[in-house]
Amino acid sequence: MEFFRRTPNIDFMGKRRITYVITALLMIGSFVLLATRGLNFGIDFTGGVVVEVSYPNTADVDQARDALAQAGFEEAQVQSFGSSRDLAVRVTPENDEDVNEVSRRVAAALAQVDPGVQVRRTEVVGPQVGEDLTEQGGLAILFTFIGILIYVGFRFEKKMAAGTVLAALHDPIVILGFFAATQLTFDLSVLASVLAVIGYSINDTVVVFDRVREVFREMRKATPTQVLNAAINQTLSRTLMTSFSVLFVVVSLYAFAGESLKGFSIAIIIGVLIGTYSSIFVAGALAHDLGVNAQDLMPVKHDDPELDALP
Amino acid sequence: MYQIPRWRYWLVAVTLLLGLLLALPNVFGTEPAIQLARDDRAVIDTAGMEKVRGMLEARSVVPTASYLEEGRLVLRFGHVDDQIKARDAIEDAAPGEYVIALTDVPRTPTLLRQMGFKPMSLGLDLRGGVHFMYQVDVQGAVDLAFERMAQDVRAQLRKARIPYTEVIKEGTSVNVALRPGADVAAARETIQGGDPGIVINESERDGAEGQVTVLNVTFSPERLKQRQDFAIEQNITTLRNRVNELGVSEPIVARQGTDRIIVQLPGVSDPNQAVRVLGATATVEFRLVDENNNPYEAETTRRVPIGSKLYRDQAGRPILLKRDLIATGEQLSDATTGFSEGAPEVNVTLDARGGQEMLEATRDNVGRRMAVVYIETKSLAEGEQCKGTRSGDTCVEETVISAATIQSVLSSRFRITGLQSAEAHDLALLLRSGALAAPQTIVEQRSIGPSLGQDNIDRGMMALAIGAVLTFIFLAVYYRVFGLVANLVLVMNVVLLVALMSLLQASLSLPGIAGVVLTIGMAADANVLIYERIREELRNGNSPHAAITVGFEKAFSAIADSNVTTLIAGIVLFAFGTGPIKGFAVTLVLGIATSLFTAVVASRVVIDLIWGRRRRLATLPV
Numbered sequence: 054m055e056f057f058r059r060t061p062n063i064d065f066m067g068k069r070r071i072t073y074v075i076t077a078l079l080m081i082g083s084f085v086l087l088a089t090r091g092l093n094f095g096i097d098f099t100g101g102v103v104v105e106v107s108y109p110n111t112a113d114v115d116q117a118r119d120a121l122a123q124a125g126f127e128e129a130q131v132q133s134f135g136s137s138r139d140l141a142v143r144v145t146p147e148n149d150e151d152v153n154e155v156s157r158r159v160a161a162a163l164a165q166v167d168p169g170v171q172v173r174r175t176e177v178v179g180p181q182v183g184e185d186l187t188e189q190g191g192l193a194i195l196f197t198f199i200g201i202l203i204y205v206g207f208r209f210e211k212k213m214a215a216g217t218v219l220a221a222l223h224d225p226i227v228i229l230g231f232f233a234a235t236q237l238t239f240d241l242s243v244l245a246s247v248l249a250v251i252g253y254s255i256n257d258t259v260v261v262f263d264r265v266r267e268v269f270r271e272m273r274k275a276t277p278t279q280v281l282n283a284a285i286n287q288t289l290s291r292t293l294m295t296s297f298s299v300l301f302v303v304v305s306l307y308a309f310a311g312e313s314l315k316g317f318s319i320a321i322i323i324g325v326l327i328g329t330y331s332s333i334f335v336a337g338a339l340a341h342d343l344g345v346n347a348q349d350l351m352p353v354k355h356d357d358p359e360l361d362a363l364p
Numbered sequence: 365m366y367q368i369p370r371w372r373y374w375l376v377a378v379t380l381l382l383g384l385l386l387a388l389p390n391v392f393g394t395e396p397a398i399q400l401a402r403d404d405r406a407v408i409d410t411a412g413m414e415k416v417r418g419m420l421e422a423r424s425v426v427p428t429a430s431y432l433e434e435g436r437l438v439l440r441f442g443h444v445d446d447q448i449k450a451r452d453a454i455e456d457a458a459p460g461e462y463v464i465a466l467t468d469v470p471r472t473p474t475l476l477r478q479m480g481f482k483p484m485s486l487g488l489d490l491r492g493g494v495h496f497m498y499q500v501d502v503q504g505a506v507d508l509a510f511e512r513m514a515q516d517v518r519a520q521l522r523k524a525r526i527p528y529t530e531v532i533k534e535g536t537s538v539n540v541a542l543r544p545g546a547d548v549a550a551a552r553e554t555i556q557g558g559d560p561g562i563v564i565n566e567s568e569r570d571g572a573e574g575q576v577t578v579l580n581v582t583f584s585p586e587r588l589k590q591r592q593d594f595a596i597e598q599n600i601t602t603l604r605n606r607v608n609e610l611g612v613s614e615p616i617v618a619r620q621g622t623d624r625i626i627v628q629l630p631g632v633s634d635p636n637q638a639v640r641v642l643g644a645t646a647t648v649e650f651r652l653v654d655e656n657n658n659p660y661e662a663e664t665t666r667r668v669p670i671g672s673k674l675y676r677d678q679a680g681r682p683i684l685l686k687r688d689l690i691a692t693g694e695q696l697s698d699a700t701t702g703f704s705e706g707a708p709e710v711n712v713t714l715d716a717r718g719g720q721e722m723l724e725a726t727r728d729n730v731g732r733r734m735a736v737v738y739i740e741t742k743s744l745a746e747g748e749q750c751k752g753t754r755s756g757d758t759c760v761e762e763t764v765i766s767a768a769t770i771q772s773v774l775s776s777r778f779r780i781t782g783l784q785s786a787e788a789h790d791l792a793l794l795l796r797s798g799a800l801a802a803p804q805t806i807v808e809q810r811s812i813g814p815s816l817g818q819d820n821i822d823r824g825m826m827a828l829a830i831g832a833v834l835t836f837i838f839l840a841v842y843y844r845v846f847g848l849v850a851n852l853v854l855v856m857n858v859v860l861l862v863a864l865m866s867l868l869q870a871s872l873s874l875p876g877i878a879g880v881v882l883t884i885g886m887a888a889d890a891n892v893l894i895y896e897r898i899r900e901e902l903r904n905g906n907s908p909h910a911a912i913t914v915g916f917e918k919a920f921s922a923i924a925d926s927n928v929t930t931l932i933a934g935i936v937l938f939a940f941g942t943g944p945i946k947g948f949a950v951t952l953v954l955g956i957a958t959s960l961f962t963a964v965v966a967s968r969v970v971i972d973l974i975w976g977r978r979r980r981l982a983t984l985p986v
Contacts, residue, residue, distance in 0.1 A: 255933075303882070
């Protein structure tokens with residue numbers, strides 16, 4: 054089976070104005086959503102208490118809400134979690150309340166609805182831990198970009214490195230926009246998947262650029278537009294193939310791995326889709342308009358002979 | 365016909381064999397077990413093992429396996445009922461002799477276990493348990509250090525006969541106001557005591573008696589840092605001791621960042637009980653008893669003599685103690701119970717400095733009494749009474765747990781006698797577990813019920829299986845025989861990944877399983893890159909053999925570059941992440957290593973085994 058019987062010949066560079074418009078809309082949309090709705094941060098970042106319980110029979114969300122309100126938790130968020138018998142309750146305690154005490158009172162209130170309730174999981178995070186995590190998460194994203202910028206700049210050249218990183222910046226912003234739009238909980242595992250997506254998307258772009266470098270050397274007389282088009286077309290079936298195989302496994306994670314990995318897998322699914330789009334349509338176009346040309350890639354000084362000599 | 369160097373066949377064969385062997389312990393699952401540790405922390409030997417087996421035989425409970433591990437005895441049972449019966453049998457036959465932990469242990473065959481092969485350990489989210497994160501108040505430890513410094517300086521100046529008006533702790537320094545005419549140089553030298561970690565600044569001040577010299581004494585930044593580190597290390601040791609008293613198997617107590625401590629207790633389902641045992645922050649102090657005044661009189665008149673403080677003992681009787689400290693829990697290294705001349709005793713070991721102070725304090729006080737004060741800080745539940753001093757929600761209770769006559773001059777090792785057997789045991793335990801150097805509070809707590817853990821394993825494995833099968837089918841349909849080769853090396857990739865994780869004893873968490881699943885998708889990529897290249901080379905008119913060689917060669921630079929970028933993200937995740945995120949990062953990074961090896965080296969070997977030896981090859985099933 055093959056996606057394309059022979060190497061396709063799509064004029065990606067010629068259509069780059071359309072993709073710029075789409076990309077710009079995606080960016081603006083994400084930023085507007087982030088600014089207006091914001092992210093629904095999980096207790097990992099905000100601090101607070103989550104209690105997950107399992108009732109012997111179908112859980113009544115309204116009853117649980119009433120019981121919690123009577124215990125003084127009017128602001129508690131109650132939602133069913135995974136199955137109809139499971140509930141997850143989230144409470145953000147006041148500043149001076151003892152979080153451990155709060156988790157005990159929440160469990161006691163839920164037991165009033167049905168004494169057969171079983172506490173499956175409790176999580177208590179103090180506010181200072183959340184602040185630290187937010188800071189560390191930001192730093193982690195920053196360092197990932199710096200590390201990759203340095204590597205791609207060293208292996209290829211500056212314009213391509215800039216194109217790679219710009220295209221890769223685009224992906225986490227769209228994921229964040231998606232989480233702002235859906236108000237899905239943004240927790241620590243989602244942050245991890247955002248970082249994994251940055252790695253994945255750059256991986257995709259790098260494969261395309263690796264081919265760009267090769268085609269520049271083979272087709273000495275070709276214009277940058279022709280070269281970029283050729284490289285993207287030649288790697289197109291690989292890009293799609295890899296995206297499919299990763300999608301298979303993450304969709305399977307989303308469907309079967311349970312509630313706690315839902316946010317994580319949905320972030321990767323979005324990331325893979327948008328990462329594939331950005332490597333095909335955005336990265337090359339950016340490198341083109343940043344003025345990448347044959348001279349930039351001709352000297353072999355950037356190549357590490359040891360690495361290339363390996364099988 | 366062409367062939368790759370023969371050593372590569374051997375490399376792949378040996379790696380695969382080793383990988384299978386290392387991954388093998390993971391297939392046996394777990395079974396219920398009890399872990400025994402002696403309460404007095406002595407190592408259990410073969411004789412001890414036979415003794416316990418005897419106890420079980422008396423109740424006709426037969427363990428499926430029994431062996432010693434790090435001084436503890438592990439007994440495995442085929443069924444939970446036997447596990448419970450065995451625990452009861454041991455508790456009845458030897459009450460209080462052992463700390464018994466109920467647990468699940470891997471059913472690894474004896475031979476593999478003796479060779480040192482172990483399965484991956486499971487994270488808390490997979491096996492259930494509780495997780496705490498403590499924030500250590502290092503400032504509290506620093507305050508205590510300066511308090512002690514002030515006390516030391518007073519003692520040193522008195523000893524050197526240098527007159528001073530006051531020595532007080534102010535923030536993170538101690539101010540020493542010398543009397544006019546005092547020898548400033550001598551004072552400086554006395555306080556410094558040849559210790560480069562002490563910094564002294566000098567200034568003049570107008571006092572009531574004219575111009576006085578004020579010495580501002582503080583610690584150098586390095587010394588301060590060291591002090592904070594010591595405090596955290598001490599707290600970790602203390603938490604470890606307390607965790608051991610809880611009887612939990614495979615607990616984790618580790619430092620995180622500069623001032624946090626993580627405690628993980630697998631298999632514990634009630635976090636509140638653990639909080640009670642771990643959470644009562646406690647410390648001890650050694651003080652001299654004020655024998656010159658009547659404590660009952662002080663209590664009734666509410667007039668406590670200067671230099672003394674009124675305490676109560678465990679029976680509630682008043683007792684007066686001197687305000688000057690001899691030593692604190694910070695200086696306590698160990699406390700054990702023992703017997704001498706048939707009477708129980710507690711053997712206490714202090715560190716060098718504590719020993720020195722004990723020596724100086726007891727030299728002039730033989731025949732007088734020394735008290736051990738137990739100070740417990742706990743947060744109060746609603747409506748709970750505080751028997752000591754209350755400040756907000758926290759309650760500080762100070763109790764004299766022992767006041768014994770000093771028989772001779774003491775130093776770093778001494779005995780406390782005159783106790784009942786049970787008293788001695790409790791005192792040692794309190795001393796040992798009570799030595800927190802700095803106050804600490806719980807800032808994060810997670811508990812995962814055992815049923816949720818099992819659910820997580822089942823669901824994670826289901827996702828892994830379905831994701832893998834889908835990928836396998838897709839690759840086989842798309843690349844035909846080459847797709848089957850890719851599937852073969854993907855399986856090998858998972859085997860090697862599991863082998864590496866078992867070797868490194870990295871713990872597998874739910875995000876870790878996600879990492880493995882993701883690795884399968886990513887590992888497929890390297891194969892895809894190679895096969896697409898081979899297809900292109902075939903289309904360009906190359907012969908099959910040439911297409912294979914060139915395909916592998918040309919695909920390599922793309923594979924290397926793309927894996928390095930993912931590696932960078934993985935390493936950053938590992939560096940910044942904690943807990944489950946670290947688990948994800950570990951599998952991601954190890955997965956990159958194994959997928960590089962399997963896709964680039966192993967799949968080449970398999971392809972050569974199939975097609976490399978054929979002389980005439982018209983087409984390739986790719």
